[in-house]
Amino acid sequence: MEQDTDAAAVSTSPRNRLLDAADELFSRDGIARTSVDQVLHRAHVAPGTLYAHFSGKDGLLVAALRRRLDRWDRLWQDAIDAAASPADKLLALFDAVSTYRGRYTPGRGCAFLATSTELPDPGHPAHAVITAESTLLLTRLNQLAGAVTTDDPASLAGDVLLVYDGAMAGLQRGRTPDPLGQGRALASRLIRTRIETQ
Amino acid sequence: MEQDTDAAAVSTSPRNRLLDAADELFSRDGIARTSVDQVLHRAHVAPGTLYAHFSGKDGLLVAALRRRLDRWDRLWQDAIDAAASPADKLLALFDAVSTYRGRYTPGRGCAFLATSTELPDPGHPAHAVITAESTLLLTRLNQLAGAVTTDDPASLAGDVLLVYDGAMAGLQRGRTPDPLGQGRALASRLIRTRIETQ
DNA sequence: GTCTATACCCCGATAGAC
């Protein structure tokens, strides 16, 4: 046995290997269906090591979500900074998702949407990170929409968020080939309409 | 003990009580986090009865999803028939969701999206019902879009599906108050734009 | 910090009387 299921898993610290394994398996197979044993095996780590670094499965999940949100925050901001026009800065949301999925494990969709589905209890510790992601999306989209139009930017931000959520759900469902591209195209049209009619 | 957690649960057959309990608990707390014991207790039914009617927890889930899809199919079609214009028939999708949520247990969002998240394995028996829901949405939306515009109706149908998925994900996340109303409004604008520019 | 071994619990499913 002892076959390497993940080649990169052995090159970093046990803590990082645990986060990598958790991130990938939770996203791919679901949280409840992924046992701690599977995570340990994939990370090449012993049980005690997990409980030395995290409070348990929940603690590992929260840490993985937090890392995911940090990475996403930075990557999205970089995409915004690289965009030239206000419209492109708003559309950078969709490009950033593509970049994220290319750089890290694509998974099956949005980990925050998936976690809020699997653990609907607002009292669960993961809920804090889920809420933080919502706050980040809402505040940043509102800022960016304000640079595109002065006529009810909150409404534009809400529309873009709705389309974004649709793309995330579309990735999860997998019934259409490219929900991200479709969402970007629709958002682009929405923005253009706003600019024209103001 | 022996307290009634659900008043209506005792008035129908054991099979229906099981379906009601499963539908509500799976949707509210998640499938994995809902134990068979909880379903049995809520349905006031003994273990053997469940396994006399269904193959097990999975079988119960599939049957509950199937009933959900049947109800949704009928209810949506009724809303379409009641609508006057082609545009309203396309928008009936969002009204039908509101009606469904009012008539049956609202739950936290879309059971098919939630199930595809919790059980991503395409080999799982629930996958057949999930696919059937996708097919129903796609085919019916394409038909309805064809009555609205002759210029690339598939694209309009795809946009409406994206907005619908966004509303479903929005219900799940619960970060904005009324994703369904917002989705209906956005879809209405998309349809109007198509009619004007053709 | 990391390993092997294991405790302890809950879950899904079944057995057998009625």
Add this chain to the structure above:
DNA sequence: GTCTATCGGGGTATAGAC
């Protein structure tokens, strides 16, 4: 069909040596 009692298995978490 419905009840009570229970079996077997896999789950999370911990203990104790190194």
